[in-house]
Amino acid sequence: MDPGSGSPWASAQRNRLLPIRLSREPANTEWTPPAGSPAEEPVSPTARAMEDIGIYIVVTVGLDTPINLTTFRAGIEAMLARCPRYGCIHVADGLNNGEARWARTTVNVQDHMIVPRLDRATDPDKAVEDYVASLSTLPMVRSRPPWEFHFLDFPTSEAASTVAIRVHHAYGDGMSTMALLMMSTRSAITDTKSHPAAPPHRRPTRTSAIYAPQRPPLSAGALAFVAWVWSYLVLAWNTAADIAYFAATIMFLSDPRTLFKHADDGFHAKRFVHRSLSLDDVKFLKNSMNCTVNDVLVALTSAALSRYYFRKSGDTNTRKICVRSLLPVNTRPATSLQTYVNVIESDKRNEVTWGNKLGYIILPFYLARHDDPLAYIHKAKKVLDRKKRSLEVIFTYKIAEIFMNVFGAKVGTSIFRCLFARTTIVFSNMVGPTEQVELCGHPVAFIAPSVYGIPEALIIHYQSYRSTIKIILSVDEDMFPDYHQLLDDFDETLAAMMNAASRPLTLTKDD
Secondary structure, three states: OOOOOOOOOHHHHHOOOOOOOOOOOOOOOEEOOOOOOOOOOEOOHHHHHHHHHOOEEEEEEEEOOOOOHHHHHHHHHHHHHHOHHHHEEEEOOOHHHHOOEEEEOOEEHHHHEEOOOOOOOOOHHHHHHHHHHHHHHOOOOOOOOOEEEEEEOOOOOOOOEEEEEEEEHHHEOHHHHHHHHHHOEEEOOOOOOOOOOOOOOOOOOOOOOOOOOOOOOHHHOHHHHHHHHHHHHHHHHHHHHHHHHHHHHHHOOOOOOOOOOOOOOOOOOEEEEEEEEEHHHHHHHHHHHOOOHHHHHHHHHHHHHHHHHHHHHOOOOOOOEEEEEEEEEEOOOOOOHHHHHHHHOOOOHHHOOOEOOEEEEEEEEEEOOOOOOOHHHHHHHHHHHHHHOOOHHHHHHHHHHHHHHHHOHHHHHHHHHHHHHHOOEEEEEEOOOOOOEEEOOEEEEEEEEEEEOOOOOEEEEEEEEOOEEEEEEEEEOOOOOOHHHHHHHHHHHHHHHHHHHHOOOOOOOOO
16 A cells, blocks of 8 residues: 555655666565564554655665665664564555554565665765655655665765665654664674663653652642642643644644745655754753753744744844744653663563654744844743643643544544644654664764655754754755755854853843
């Protein structure tokens, strides 16, 4: 079954030519699911909705060495042995009352390893960028599992070679996809088979999918107990308000039309561009402003989009413009990515929750002019602190699950389409390894994940790796022909924030 067959633009994509493929290895390498692999299971309503919309994940990985296809093939086969889900396809037949299910199939690994011929004589960076952008217009072959490795074996300004990995979002969300890639990595520093280190945590402020108020000890007194009870009342009120706001967005509440938002909700080809920022700079701002890394990234995004908007539009108004983003949040217990990988590789592998375990938050971004760039951080911290005192992400996940189980995937697809049509941006952040890793024996220079198939004109991802944090934009080129200038705005905004934070701190009042 074609993963994008249910989308309104899928028929237009099927007529496009596939890239030229050159096999450097014999094309008879097959992987068959082991006898002990998990039984076939029904496709979840969320996965069916992802299929109907046609959402794909694209991960661009820069490597520090040329590509060895034989080594990569062995790594992919090992990955399939650990994760049988990626050896399955969607089928709907007489079994399971005609419901779509994951059906195991024999995988010819070579069919999923693509080596295109590219004209890279003038600008290798542009050749890679153009090729990865072309993936958003090319269909997957219907008869095999919808994932591919595209090998671009020539140097660019950032890497000796590049691998572009494309996988259908029906297989899983960002957490499960990154866990899958991490299983094929090992530390490039220790030269052992140990997996890369995850970022250290000072103390566990989150032990589940929500931030729960801590009950005070009896010795704290009556006022502390009243404050604890009050925090739950605030939690209930905020949750009710957020769910009502979420429902209003699905039904009628839409963002204003700005240069970030399409006039229509049809299919538009995507371009994936990225820029490296200093993670140390982001952490410096976090410590200086007594906030979190997420606060800084949201503030950076608001400030950069404001800079771009007011320059591009020529708007001289000083009023704030609210554009909202759909923020997907992992609802699994908040263990580290490394812990998740360890469970996959243990005897408890069958307990791993593959698939899409995402709740959603509607997060406002304010386009505004501030003389002090740190004012954006104050505002972002205020907004995110308020969102942490809500169960919005849990309720949106559960309500969507119930609706799709009761009314079917078509209802879920309609809900997603309404959310995408009435918001402006999709925004996410993923934490990566803190040391250099190897992917199938190849040292990794950078990791840049993104998605396409979502009708938003602008999708923003942050991905940390080692001492850098990548800002990855998935943009509609017809709306953002100057997308590199938009990336410059993120660079210049971070520099302005660093300059302001390095001066003696002056508190500013939020507008």
